[in-house]
Amino acid sequence: MSRQIFQLRISLSGVRPPVWRRVLVPAGYTLDRLHRVIQHSMGWRDCRLHSFEIDGLQYGEPDPDGELALDDELDVRLDEVLGKGSRFQYTYDFGDWWEHDLVIEDALTADPEERYPACVDGERACPPEGVGGVAGYQLLLAALADPAHPEHASMREWAGESFDPVAFDAGRAGTLLRRFC
Structure with missing residues:
Protein backbone atom coordinates (compact mmCIF):
# COMPACT_ATOMS: atom_id res chain seq x y z
CA MET A 1 0.00 0.00 0.00
CA SER A 2 1.41 3.40 -0.95
CA ARG A 3 1.22 6.36 1.35
CA GLN A 4 0.55 9.86 0.10
CA ILE A 5 3.08 12.55 0.97
CA PHE A 6 2.39 16.28 0.81
CA GLN A 7 5.19 18.63 -0.24
CA LEU A 8 4.63 21.87 1.68
CA ARG A 9 6.28 25.23 1.37
CA ILE A 10 6.24 27.18 4.64
CA SER A 11 7.03 30.90 4.35
CA LEU A 12 7.29 33.41 7.18
CA SER A 13 5.00 36.32 6.19
CA GLY A 14 6.32 39.88 6.04
CA VAL A 15 9.98 39.01 6.56
CA ARG A 16 12.59 40.22 4.05
CA PRO A 17 14.79 38.59 2.97
CA PRO A 18 12.44 35.57 2.95
CA VAL A 19 12.62 32.79 5.53
CA TRP A 20 11.09 29.58 4.18
CA ARG A 21 11.18 25.76 4.30
CA ARG A 22 10.10 22.94 2.02
CA VAL A 23 9.01 19.83 3.89
CA LEU A 24 7.58 16.42 3.01
CA VAL A 25 4.92 15.13 5.41
CA PRO A 26 2.54 12.19 5.36
CA ALA A 27 -0.88 13.39 4.16
CA GLY A 28 -2.46 11.46 7.04
CA TYR A 29 -0.76 13.65 9.66
CA THR A 30 -3.05 15.56 11.99
CA LEU A 31 -2.67 19.31 12.40
CA ASP A 32 -1.00 18.87 15.80
CA ARG A 33 1.75 16.82 14.11
CA LEU A 34 2.07 19.43 11.37
CA HIS A 35 2.50 22.01 14.15
CA ARG A 36 5.53 20.06 15.41
CA VAL A 37 6.90 19.81 11.85
CA ILE A 38 6.63 23.58 11.44
CA GLN A 39 8.26 24.21 14.82
CA HIS A 40 11.26 21.96 14.18
CA SER A 41 11.79 22.84 10.52
CA MET A 42 11.55 26.59 11.12
CA GLY A 43 13.61 26.57 14.31
CA TRP A 44 10.99 27.76 16.80
CA ARG A 45 11.08 26.46 20.38
CA ASP A 46 7.34 25.63 20.74
CA CYS A 47 6.91 27.80 23.83
CA ARG A 48 4.03 29.99 22.57
CA LEU A 49 0.43 29.50 21.46
CA HIS A 50 -0.39 28.73 17.83
CA ASP A 65 -11.40 28.62 29.49
CA GLY A 66 -13.16 28.97 26.15
CA GLU A 67 -11.61 32.37 25.35
CA LEU A 68 -10.25 31.17 22.00
CA ALA A 69 -12.75 29.50 19.69
CA LEU A 70 -10.54 26.83 18.12
CA ASP A 71 -11.48 23.46 16.70
CA ASP A 72 -9.23 20.71 18.07
CA GLU A 73 -6.20 20.19 15.84
CA LEU A 74 -5.96 16.58 17.05
CA ASP A 75 -9.17 15.76 15.19
CA VAL A 76 -8.13 17.04 11.75
CA ARG A 77 -6.06 15.10 9.22
CA LEU A 78 -4.33 17.06 6.47
CA ASP A 79 -5.78 14.92 3.67
CA GLU A 80 -9.31 15.52 5.01
CA VAL A 81 -9.16 19.32 4.62
CA LEU A 82 -6.32 19.98 2.17
CA GLY A 83 -4.98 18.81 -1.18
CA LYS A 84 -2.49 19.78 -3.88
CA GLY A 85 -2.61 23.54 -4.39
CA SER A 86 -4.24 24.28 -1.01
CA ARG A 87 -3.15 27.43 0.78
CA PHE A 88 -3.59 28.01 4.50
CA GLN A 89 -2.08 29.91 7.42
CA TYR A 90 -0.32 29.06 10.66
CA THR A 91 0.19 31.69 13.36
CA ILE A 104 0.76 22.23 -0.60
CA GLU A 105 2.94 22.28 -3.69
CA ASP A 106 2.52 18.63 -4.59
CA ALA A 107 1.03 15.30 -3.55
CA LEU A 108 3.49 12.44 -4.01
CA THR A 109 3.68 8.73 -3.42
CA ALA A 110 5.92 7.90 -0.47
CA ASP A 111 9.35 6.53 -1.30
CA PRO A 112 9.66 3.29 0.73
CA GLU A 113 13.38 4.07 1.23
CA GLU A 114 12.67 7.50 2.79
CA ARG A 115 11.73 8.45 6.33
CA TYR A 116 9.10 11.13 6.81
CA PRO A 117 8.71 13.91 7.68
CA ALA A 118 11.69 15.41 5.87
CA CYS A 119 13.01 18.91 5.32
CA VAL A 120 14.34 19.12 1.78
CA ASP A 121 15.09 22.83 1.31
CA GLY A 122 14.88 26.25 2.86
CA GLU A 123 16.57 29.58 3.34
CA ARG A 124 17.67 31.72 6.25
CA ALA A 125 17.46 31.27 9.99
CA CYS A 126 14.23 31.63 11.87
CA PRO A 127 14.00 34.84 13.93
CA PRO A 128 14.84 34.44 17.61
CA GLU A 129 11.91 33.92 19.98
CA GLY A 130 10.75 37.13 21.65
CA VAL A 131 12.38 39.50 19.14
CA GLY A 132 9.19 41.53 18.79
CA GLY A 133 7.61 40.26 15.59
CA VAL A 134 8.47 41.43 12.08
CA ALA A 135 9.38 44.99 13.13
CA GLY A 136 11.63 43.77 15.94
CA TYR A 137 13.31 41.28 13.64
CA GLN A 138 13.99 43.97 11.01
CA LEU A 139 15.59 46.12 13.74
CA LEU A 140 17.71 43.16 14.85
CA LEU A 141 18.87 42.48 11.28
CA ALA A 142 19.75 46.16 10.73
CA ALA A 143 21.68 46.34 14.02
CA LEU A 144 23.60 43.11 13.39
CA ALA A 145 24.52 44.13 9.84
CA ASP A 146 26.02 47.49 10.88
CA PRO A 147 28.81 47.52 13.50
CA ALA A 148 28.28 51.29 13.81
CA HIS A 149 24.58 50.87 14.65
CA PRO A 150 23.91 52.21 18.19
CA GLU A 151 22.30 48.89 19.19
CA HIS A 152 24.78 46.59 17.43
CA ALA A 153 26.55 45.37 20.60
CA SER A 154 23.40 44.94 22.70
CA MET A 155 21.53 43.15 19.89
CA ARG A 156 24.51 40.86 19.22
CA GLU A 157 24.65 39.99 22.91
CA TRP A 158 20.88 39.45 23.06
CA ALA A 159 20.78 37.24 19.94
CA GLY A 160 23.98 35.41 20.87
CA GLU A 161 27.22 35.08 18.96
CA SER A 162 26.02 31.93 17.22
CA PHE A 163 22.95 33.57 15.64
CA ASP A 164 23.52 33.92 11.89
CA PRO A 165 20.45 35.20 10.02
CA VAL A 166 21.54 33.68 6.71
CA ALA A 167 22.30 30.21 8.09
CA PHE A 168 20.01 27.26 7.47
CA ASP A 169 20.85 23.56 7.44
CA ALA A 170 18.12 21.39 5.87
CA GLY A 171 19.93 18.23 7.01
CA ARG A 172 19.87 19.31 10.66
CA ALA A 173 16.20 20.32 10.36
CA GLY A 174 15.46 16.92 8.83
CA THR A 175 17.19 15.15 11.71
CA LEU A 176 15.07 17.10 14.21
CA LEU A 177 11.91 16.22 12.29
CA ARG A 178 12.68 12.51 12.30
CA ARG A 179 13.55 12.61 16.01
CA PHE A 180 10.63 14.66 17.33
CA CYS A 181 7.79 14.36 14.82
Whole structure:
Protein backbone atom coordinates (compact mmCIF):
# COMPACT_ATOMS: atom_id res chain seq x y z
CA MET A 1 0.00 0.00 0.00
CA SER A 2 1.41 3.40 -0.95
CA ARG A 3 1.22 6.36 1.35
CA GLN A 4 0.55 9.86 0.10
CA ILE A 5 3.08 12.55 0.97
CA PHE A 6 2.39 16.28 0.81
CA GLN A 7 5.19 18.63 -0.24
CA LEU A 8 4.63 21.87 1.68
CA ARG A 9 6.28 25.23 1.37
CA ILE A 10 6.24 27.18 4.64
CA SER A 11 7.03 30.90 4.35
CA LEU A 12 7.29 33.41 7.18
CA SER A 13 5.00 36.32 6.19
CA GLY A 14 6.32 39.88 6.04
CA VAL A 15 9.98 39.01 6.56
CA ARG A 16 12.59 40.22 4.05
CA PRO A 17 14.79 38.59 2.97
CA PRO A 18 12.44 35.57 2.95
CA VAL A 19 12.62 32.79 5.53
CA TRP A 20 11.09 29.58 4.18
CA ARG A 21 11.18 25.76 4.30
CA ARG A 22 10.10 22.94 2.02
CA VAL A 23 9.01 19.83 3.89
CA LEU A 24 7.58 16.42 3.01
CA VAL A 25 4.92 15.13 5.41
CA PRO A 26 2.54 12.19 5.36
CA ALA A 27 -0.88 13.39 4.16
CA GLY A 28 -2.46 11.46 7.04
CA TYR A 29 -0.76 13.65 9.66
CA THR A 30 -3.05 15.56 11.99
CA LEU A 31 -2.67 19.31 12.40
CA ASP A 32 -1.00 18.87 15.80
CA ARG A 33 1.75 16.82 14.11
CA LEU A 34 2.07 19.43 11.37
CA HIS A 35 2.50 22.01 14.15
CA ARG A 36 5.53 20.06 15.41
CA VAL A 37 6.90 19.81 11.85
CA ILE A 38 6.63 23.58 11.44
CA GLN A 39 8.26 24.21 14.82
CA HIS A 40 11.26 21.96 14.18
CA SER A 41 11.79 22.84 10.52
CA MET A 42 11.55 26.59 11.12
CA GLY A 43 13.61 26.57 14.31
CA TRP A 44 10.99 27.76 16.80
CA ARG A 45 11.08 26.46 20.38
CA ASP A 46 7.34 25.63 20.74
CA CYS A 47 6.91 27.80 23.83
CA ARG A 48 4.03 29.99 22.57
CA LEU A 49 0.43 29.50 21.46
CA HIS A 50 -0.39 28.73 17.83
CA SER A 51 -3.31 28.26 15.46
CA PHE A 52 -4.10 27.19 11.91
CA GLU A 53 -6.60 28.85 9.61
CA ILE A 54 -7.99 26.66 6.85
CA ASP A 55 -10.90 27.86 4.73
CA GLY A 56 -11.96 30.36 7.39
CA LEU A 57 -11.90 27.84 10.27
CA GLN A 58 -9.48 28.13 13.20
CA TYR A 59 -7.73 25.05 14.61
CA GLY A 60 -5.37 24.65 17.54
CA GLU A 61 -5.21 23.38 21.10
CA PRO A 62 -8.66 23.90 22.62
CA ASP A 63 -8.75 26.62 25.26
CA PRO A 64 -10.11 25.14 28.53
CA ASP A 65 -11.40 28.62 29.49
CA GLY A 66 -13.16 28.97 26.15
CA GLU A 67 -11.61 32.37 25.35
CA LEU A 68 -10.25 31.17 22.00
CA ALA A 69 -12.75 29.50 19.69
CA LEU A 70 -10.54 26.83 18.12
CA ASP A 71 -11.48 23.46 16.70
CA ASP A 72 -9.23 20.71 18.07
CA GLU A 73 -6.20 20.19 15.84
CA LEU A 74 -5.96 16.58 17.05
CA ASP A 75 -9.17 15.76 15.19
CA VAL A 76 -8.13 17.04 11.75
CA ARG A 77 -6.06 15.10 9.22
CA LEU A 78 -4.33 17.06 6.47
CA ASP A 79 -5.78 14.92 3.67
CA GLU A 80 -9.31 15.52 5.01
CA VAL A 81 -9.16 19.32 4.62
CA LEU A 82 -6.32 19.98 2.17
CA GLY A 83 -4.98 18.81 -1.18
CA LYS A 84 -2.49 19.78 -3.88
CA GLY A 85 -2.61 23.54 -4.39
CA SER A 86 -4.24 24.28 -1.01
CA ARG A 87 -3.15 27.43 0.78
CA PHE A 88 -3.59 28.01 4.50
CA GLN A 89 -2.08 29.91 7.42
CA TYR A 90 -0.32 29.06 10.66
CA THR A 91 0.19 31.69 13.36
CA TYR A 92 2.75 31.21 16.10
CA ASP A 93 3.19 33.39 19.20
CA PHE A 94 0.10 35.54 19.64
CA GLY A 95 2.30 38.33 21.07
CA ASP A 96 4.90 38.59 18.28
CA TRP A 97 2.30 37.26 15.82
CA TRP A 98 4.42 35.24 13.40
CA GLU A 99 2.22 34.39 10.42
CA HIS A 100 3.28 31.56 8.13
CA ASP A 101 1.87 31.02 4.65
CA LEU A 102 1.64 27.33 3.75
CA VAL A 103 1.10 25.88 0.30
CA ILE A 104 0.76 22.23 -0.60
CA GLU A 105 2.94 22.28 -3.69
CA ASP A 106 2.52 18.63 -4.59
CA ALA A 107 1.03 15.30 -3.55
CA LEU A 108 3.49 12.44 -4.01
CA THR A 109 3.68 8.73 -3.42
CA ALA A 110 5.92 7.90 -0.47
CA ASP A 111 9.35 6.53 -1.30
CA PRO A 112 9.66 3.29 0.73
CA GLU A 113 13.38 4.07 1.23
CA GLU A 114 12.67 7.50 2.79
CA ARG A 115 11.73 8.45 6.33
CA TYR A 116 9.10 11.13 6.81
CA PRO A 117 8.71 13.91 7.68
CA ALA A 118 11.69 15.41 5.87
CA CYS A 119 13.01 18.91 5.32
CA VAL A 120 14.34 19.12 1.78
CA ASP A 121 15.09 22.83 1.31
CA GLY A 122 14.88 26.25 2.86
CA GLU A 123 16.57 29.58 3.34
CA ARG A 124 17.67 31.72 6.25
CA ALA A 125 17.46 31.27 9.99
CA CYS A 126 14.23 31.63 11.87
CA PRO A 127 14.00 34.84 13.93
CA PRO A 128 14.84 34.44 17.61
CA GLU A 129 11.91 33.92 19.98
CA GLY A 130 10.75 37.13 21.65
CA VAL A 131 12.38 39.50 19.14
CA GLY A 132 9.19 41.53 18.79
CA GLY A 133 7.61 40.26 15.59
CA VAL A 134 8.47 41.43 12.08
CA ALA A 135 9.38 44.99 13.13
CA GLY A 136 11.63 43.77 15.94
CA TYR A 137 13.31 41.28 13.64
CA GLN A 138 13.99 43.97 11.01
CA LEU A 139 15.59 46.12 13.74
CA LEU A 140 17.71 43.16 14.85
CA LEU A 141 18.87 42.48 11.28
CA ALA A 142 19.75 46.16 10.73
CA ALA A 143 21.68 46.34 14.02
CA LEU A 144 23.60 43.11 13.39
CA ALA A 145 24.52 44.13 9.84
CA ASP A 146 26.02 47.49 10.88
CA PRO A 147 28.81 47.52 13.50
CA ALA A 148 28.28 51.29 13.81
CA HIS A 149 24.58 50.87 14.65
CA PRO A 150 23.91 52.21 18.19
CA GLU A 151 22.30 48.89 19.19
CA HIS A 152 24.78 46.59 17.43
CA ALA A 153 26.55 45.37 20.60
CA SER A 154 23.40 44.94 22.70
CA MET A 155 21.53 43.15 19.89
CA ARG A 156 24.51 40.86 19.22
CA GLU A 157 24.65 39.99 22.91
CA TRP A 158 20.88 39.45 23.06
CA ALA A 159 20.78 37.24 19.94
CA GLY A 160 23.98 35.41 20.87
CA GLU A 161 27.22 35.08 18.96
CA SER A 162 26.02 31.93 17.22
CA PHE A 163 22.95 33.57 15.64
CA ASP A 164 23.52 33.92 11.89
CA PRO A 165 20.45 35.20 10.02
CA VAL A 166 21.54 33.68 6.71
CA ALA A 167 22.30 30.21 8.09
CA PHE A 168 20.01 27.26 7.47
CA ASP A 169 20.85 23.56 7.44
CA ALA A 170 18.12 21.39 5.87
CA GLY A 171 19.93 18.23 7.01
CA ARG A 172 19.87 19.31 10.66
CA ALA A 173 16.20 20.32 10.36
CA GLY A 174 15.46 16.92 8.83
CA THR A 175 17.19 15.15 11.71
CA LEU A 176 15.07 17.10 14.21
CA LEU A 177 11.91 16.22 12.29
CA ARG A 178 12.68 12.51 12.30
CA ARG A 179 13.55 12.61 16.01
CA PHE A 180 10.63 14.66 17.33
CA CYS A 181 7.79 14.36 14.82
